[in-house]
Amino acid sequence: MATKEQMEEWFKAVDTDGSGSLAYSELSDFLVDNRGYTAAQVEAIFDTADTSGDGQVTMEEYVAAMSKTASNVHNESALRKVCKSFDKNGDGTIDKTELKAVFDELSRDLSMSDVERIMKMTDTDGDGVIDYNELCMKVFGQSCD
Template identity: 30%
Template structure:
């Protein structure tokens, strides 16, 4: 399966994809629904961190749900694989509270807690194994972006 959305898809195709993703048919997508959809689309278990990054990119109203309009606005503009390259950089900056160009486990834990998505120390350790390629105990911007796209 192609790992990005087909650029020839129409708005109607994207609406159908939204409806497929919206399992409870309430007209809004949750993080869990998006994770299920992305995991099926990409034929792999997408990490919670990657899903949350994509979700936050699509949730322009910041209400914790993705509306059909938010979905269409984002997907009309760029393929899934390219969603949020700039947003990922901005997300990195938001997580990097002290601005030193590195993300620590404590910074990730704090941000996830603030987003009402607390993570355990075990989840953080697993995340560091995936993202911290040079094993220095922190994630730089290159590791962050590469780790996200490797998840896709």
């Protein structure tokens, strides 16, 4: 979990208009563009953090909300980053060639049949690729959207 100082630093960076509070658009722009959050996730975060109901999230509201945020939200964000880093061609999915490349980068000598076995276990819809939700289901046992 981030320290209070780290949270304050992040808050100031996201507060692009320097108002001392975050508008929904500032939070959304940052989380969607830089962290891979969905609009629904941003809306839930904003609604939870804006305890005063004034349509702005103050530094105090933000720090309080982050202190209460379940670790799975942070884990989901990290998993989304991992998924994006595996997706070498940027199409939103991980194919067996991309998965093999990841294992190669990690100096894990897996055969293509090992990679295909991992794909088969994770690719629940059978389309030949792993998407974020399939990865989420494999890691957390539930959908992350």
